[in-house]
Amino acid sequence: MNPALFRLLVEATGYTVALSAVSIVAGLAVGLAVATAMLSRRRALSMPARAFVSFFRGVPLLVQLLLIYNLLPSVGIDLPGIVAAAIGLTLCTAAYQAETLRGGFAGVPRGLVEAADMVGLTPVQLFWRIRVPIAVKLTLPSLVSEAIMILKASSLVSVVGVVELTRMAQDLAASTYRPLPIYATAGALYIAVDWGIAGLGHALERRSRWGRA
Amino acid sequence: MTTAAATVGAALSVRGLVKRFGDHEVLSGIDLDVPAGAVTCLVGPSGSGKSTLLRCMAFLEEASAGTVLVGGEPLGFVDTPEGRRRLPAARIRAVRSGIGMVFQQFNLWPHMTALGNVAAALRVVRRLERAEAEARAMAQLRTVGLEGRAGHYPSQLSGGQQQRVAIARALALEPRLMLFDEPTSSLDPELTGEVLNVMRRLAADGMTMVVVSHEIGFAASVGQQVAFLDGGRILLRGTPQEVFRKPRHPRLDQFLDTYLDRGAAMLV
Numbered sequence: 001m002n003p004a005l006f007r008l009l010v011e012a013t014g015y016t017v018a019l020s021a022v023s024i025v026a027g028l029a030v031g032l033a034v035a036t037a038m039l040s041r042r043r044a045l046s047m048p049a050r051a052f053v054s055f056f057r058g059v060p061l062l063v064q065l066l067l068i069y070n071l072l073p074s075v076g077i078d079l080p081g082i083v084a085a086a087i088g089l090t091l092c093t094a095a096y097q098a099e100t101l102r103g104g105f106a107g108v109p110r111g112l113v114e115a116a117d118m119v120g121l122t123p124v125q126l127f128w129r130i131r132v133p134i135a136v137k138l139t140l141p142s143l144v145s146e147a148i149m150i151l152k153a154s155s156l157v158s159v160v161g162v163v164e165l166t167r168m169a170q171d172l173a174a175s176t177y178r179p180l181p182i183y184a185t186a187g188a189l190y191i192a193v194d195w196g197i198a199g200l201g202h203a204l205e206r207r208s209r210w211g212r213a
Numbered sequence: 214m215t216t217a218a219a220t221v222g223a224a225l226s227v228r229g230l231v232k233r234f235g236d237h238e239v240l241s242g243i244d245l246d247v248p249a250g251a252v253t254c255l256v257g258p259s260g261s262g263k264s265t266l267l268r269c270m271a272f273l274e275e276a277s278a279g280t281v282l283v284g285g286e287p288l289g290f291v292d293t294p295e296g297r298r299r300l301p302a303a304r305i306r307a308v309r310s311g312i313g314m315v316f317q318q319f320n321l322w323p324h325m326t327a328l329g330n331v332a333a334a335l336r337v338v339r340r341l342e343r344a345e346a347e348a349r350a351m352a353q354l355r356t357v358g359l360e361g362r363a364g365h366y367p368s369q370l371s372g373g374q375q376q377r378v379a380i381a382r383a384l385a386l387e388p389r390l391m392l393f394d395e396p397t398s399s400l401d402p403e404l405t406g407e408v409l410n411v412m413r414r415l416a417a418d419g420m421t422m423v424v425v426s427h428e429i430g431f432a433a434s435v436g437q438q439v440a441f442l443d444g445g446r447i448l449l450r451g452t453p454q455e456v457f458r459k460p461r462h463p464r465l466d467q468f469l470d471t472y473l474d475r476g477a478a479m480l481v
């Protein structure tokens with residue numbers, strides 16, 4: 001393939017990766033908050049959290065992106081497409097991660113929490129030092145597949161004008177009339193990033209093996 | 214309701230303690246003093262309420278009625294003329310800081326090493342520098358004979374070693390009182406000895422201890438006070454000699470028979 005075309009595809013991959021990475025990390029933060037709210041005994045917290053999760057898991061990402069992109073300007077907030085895309089992806093993955101993490105939090109043995117309670121950890125300290133590490137460890141494989149899902153879902157953000165890998169491939173295919181090598185290259189680039197994420201996941205799992213062989 | 218005044222000098226006093234789970238009354242008015250510097254053993258058949266009583270003493274379980282005083286300070290609830298009032302969480306943590314708890318299942322945090330488990334609260338709660346916290350934690354591990362395992366994760370330790378780390382974790386905060394809920398029940402028989410030895414040494418050093426145990430031998434030899442629970446009440450209380458002396462209360466006899474049968478069954 002023409003090296004100039006290849007360069008363009010690699011640059012677009014950079015957008016895809018950056019957008020996905022920002023969304024996954026921000027989504028983890030939002031997801032933690034939402035999972036905690038879902039588990040709260042206060043309905044004023046758990047109900048909105050549940051509604052958030054059912055909305056963002058139930059409505060197609062494409063619709064969410066178009067909603068955010070069109071809704072916010074209508075209330076006076078003018079967003080560049082890339083920001084709308086990041087917000088859409090973040091909220092979507094946050095909903096999935098929240099549901100996963102909720103299971104993880106429920107899987108933290110009660111005795112470990114009681115032990116922390118007995119040595120005087122405050123609820124906030126207990127959350128960050130005991131519940132979160134154990135819940136994340138329990139759900140790490142699901143969180144890694146969620147990261148790969150989001151990478152693939154990021155191909156949808158072209159609807160709000162962001163030229164990421166898929167959109168760049170479309171544009172190049174249309175202008176060069178040589179779709180096959182271009183889409184094949186795009187596919188290969190996605191796989192390369194998938195491997196990167198999987199490798200990162202393995203490294204994290206090794207780090208959190210806590211002595212287990 | 215009239216309740217006896219708490220004994221002066223008791224490390225922990227329980228007065229009129231009632232605990233219900235739904236309609237099920239598990240503790241029906243417990244009065245007990247835990248004398249400072251002595252070992253109090255709670256024995257009794259399965260389901261008699263030993264764990265529930267111990268957990269109420271630590272406020273891991275909220276009593277339905279009655280009071281728990283730790284060094285004279287109410288833990289969890291305080292009785293006022295208007296009724297029972299729950300104390301603020303910070304107050305509960307402050308009173309509870311005098312209590313160390315050891316669980317049947319060890320409950321070590323799996324993502325921290327032995328040293329990390331012992332040092333965690335020193336750093337997070339006591340806000341010591343890392344070096345200082347780890348030095349103290351290491352000293353504590355030494356007292357349970359595990360300084361050589363400091364860098365091991367719980368999954369890399371035997372049950373007996375895990376329980377000794379758990380004891381070190383509780384001791385690191387210098388509690389005035391240690392509560393043990395069947396600390397050897399989930400251990401292989403050959404590992405119970407190392408844990409009981411640590412507990413014997415603690416007792417000899419004058420630590421105030423409340424021990425729920427099926428190790429009748431330990432209760433009889435180390436305990437200064439034995440309370441026999443049955444059906445949510447303290448049926449017998451006194452020195453081991455007084456409680457285990459013949460002729461025995463029929464319920465205690467029955468309990469000891471079952472206990473000995475179980476022991477004998479394991480030998481067959």
Ligand SMILES: Nc1ncnc2c1ncn2[C@@H]1O[C@H](COP(=O)(O)OP(=O)(O)OP(=O)(O)O)[C@@H](O)[C@H]1O
Nearest residue numbers: 234237239257258259260261262263264265266395
């Ligand atoms: N969280 C709970 N909810 C409902 N019932 C409970 C709860 N915890 C304990 N119980 C009941 O309370 C009673 C006393 O339980 P407890 O664990 O205190 O007994 P125990 O004397 O420690 O028994 P064991 O020797 O088997 O440990 C039992 O009937 C038990 O089923």
Ligand SMILES: [Mg+2]
Nearest residue numbers: 263264265395
């Ligand atoms: Mg019990």
